[in-house]
Amino acid sequence: MMTIFSKTLLSAIESELKRQVARLDEPHTADYHEMLTYHMGWTGEGAGRKARGKRIRPFLLLLSAAASGGDWEKALPAAAAVELIHNFSLLHDDIQDKSETRRGRPTVWTRWGIAQAINAGDGLFISANLSMTGLKGSYPAEVILKVARILQENCLNLTRGQHLDIAYEKRPEIAIGDYWQMIAWKTAALLSAAAEMGSLLGGADEKLSFTYREFGHYLGLAFQVQDDILGIWGDEAQTGKSTASDLLEKKKSLPVLYGLAKNGKFAEMWREGTFKEEDIPEMGKLLEIDGTRLVVQEQADRMTDLALNALRTANPLGEAGDALFELAEGLLGREA
Numbered sequence: 001m002m003t004i005f006s007k008t009l010l011s012a013i014e015s016e017l018k019r020q021v022a023r024l025d026e027p028h029t030a031d032y033h034e035m036l037t038y039h040m041g042w043t044g045e046g047a048g049r050k051a052r053g054k055r056i057r058p059f060l061l062l063l064s065a066a067a068s069g070g071d072w073e074k075a076l077p078a079a080a081a082v083e084l085i086h087n088f089s090l091l092h093d094d095i096q097d098k099s100e101t102r103r104g105r106p107t108v109w110t111r112w113g114i115a116q117a118i119n120a121g122d123g124l125f126i127s128a129n130l131s132m133t134g135l136k137g138s139y140p141a142e143v144i145l146k147v148a149r150i151l152q153e154n155c156l157n158l159t160r161g162q163h164l165d166i167a168y169e170k171r172p173e174i175a176i177g178d179y180w181q182m183i184a185w186k187t188a189a190l191l192s193a194a195a196e197m198g199s200l201l202g203g204a205d206e207k208l209s210f211t212y213r214e215f216g217h218y219l220g221l222a223f224q225v226q227d228d229i230l231g232i233w234g235d236e237a238q239t240g241k242s243t244a245s246d247l248l249e250k251k252k253s254l255p256v257l258y259g260l261a262k263n264g265k266f267a268e269m270w271r272e273g274t275f276k277e278e279d280i281p282e283m284g285k286l287l288e289i290d291g292t293r294l295v296v297q298e299q300a301d302r303m304t305d306l307a308l309n310a311l312r313t314a315n316p317l318g319e320a321g322d323a324l325f326e327l328a329e330g331l332l333g334r335e336a
Contacts (some may be wrong), residue, residue: 002026003274003319004057005319005320005323006326007053008061008322009059009062009072010055010059010072010099010205011084012062012076013055013058013059013062013076013079013080014052014055016043016077016079016080016131017040017058017080017083017084017331018037018182020080020084020127020128020130020131020235021033021036021037021040021078021084021127022122023127023130024036024123028329029257031039031112032116032119032120032123034109035108035116035117035152036120036123036124036127036267037287038111039087039090039091039120039124040052040087041053041103044105044214044315045105046104046105047102050103050104051103051104051105055083055303056082056191056327056331057079057082057083057086057190057191057274058079058080058082058194058256059079059327060191060194060195060198060216060327061075061078061079061082061100061194061195061197061198061201062075062076062079062198063315063320063323063324063327064194064195064197064199064202064212064320064324065198065199065201065202065320066202066317066318066319066320066321067199067202067316067317067318067320067321068198068201068202068203068204068208068212068316068317069202069203069204069317070201070202070203072202072320073121073200074135074138074139075135075197075198075202076134077131077132077133077135078132078135078147078151078197078198078201079194080128080132080134080152081126081128081129081131081132081233082151082190084125084127084128084131084185084199085124085125085128085151085155085158085190086122086190088121088122088123088124088125088128089122089135089158089162090102090119091107091117091124092110092118092121092162093106093109093162094107094109094117095107095109095114095117095121096162096166102322108120125155125212127295128151129289130164131166132147132148135147135201136271139201143200143201145240146200147197147200147201147236148202150196150197150200151193153193154189154190154192154193155190157184157185157189158185158186158189158190160182160185161182161183161185161186161187162186163187164178164181164185164186164258165182165186167310168170168182168252171252172271173190173252173257173260175257176254176257176258179252179254179257180221183220183221183225183249184217184220184221186221187220187221187224187225188216188217188218188219188221189220190220191216191217191219191220191222191223192213192214192216192217193213194199194216195212195213195214195216195219195288196210196212196216198212198316199211199212199213199314208314209249211310211313211314212310212314214310215307215314215328217307218303218304218307218310219307219328219331219332220272221303222300222303222304222306222331222332223331223332225254225299225303226245226300228253228254228255228296229255229277229293229296229297229300231245231251231253231291232247232253232255232284232287232293233234233245233284233288241252244277244280247275247280247283247284248277248280250270250273254296254299255292255293256270256297258287258292258295258296259286259290259292260317262290262291262292264286264290265286265290266283266286266287266290266292266336269283269286270283288306296314298317299325300332304332307328307332308325308328308329308332311324311325311328
């Protein structure tokens, strides 16, 4: 159950995001501004909480700042920056994947075209960097430079992960180690950055900020593996996602990679590539029969334990600390 404290932080995040995006709210760029407000979930048909997403990364940053003994309000520009980077990556990802919908709504490129959508993503990226300048006056210059560098390094890691994800689509198979590297960059990098940046803005020393970084890293890995599990065996009513899509799109998720390594009936069907939507339930059962689901769940549990152990080591303070554990358990406790 969300506390008043958590609701206050999430409300402040939304206000700060709108303030940053409002730079484009002027007559000559009104339609440009509309693209961004639509993508952020504030305007257009279907606007609202579901369209906005959960704002996990900025929330994590503010909680880490407060739990490290700092003033979370001073860290708001950095929290907005992290979320704007995340949304820039989603907007471009939709173009690259040719995804026509996101969170149940048409994507920006399907409404305004690819060229304008690329530009809108660029606008979010630049707005994120401008947002970071809002830290001036609240922190020493060396702290601002340090957190800015962390954000940029992990933004680069985000693109590394996207590069691998796209490249792997053309490969018949990839090694399990390749998978872990890809999700470390694509999924875990920004969560790791958010936790580390927040702790530094909260006054944490190098050792403590490293622990927060480890927490975010393993949180991201566990989250992605759990997402892979839900992509095949999840409850569609709860996830809002078809359990057939991952296999039909031949997504090289962790269950698929372990299933291929078994060289059983699943691997045979996958390599033949002739399966249809009606074959998907059987393929999911084959992965359970050969023990793949159990192995992958063990990997998710292992990453979950590493994330929670790192958070316990960080010993987050007060109400923010409680909220961090609640956030982690909520993200990692999703049931298939």
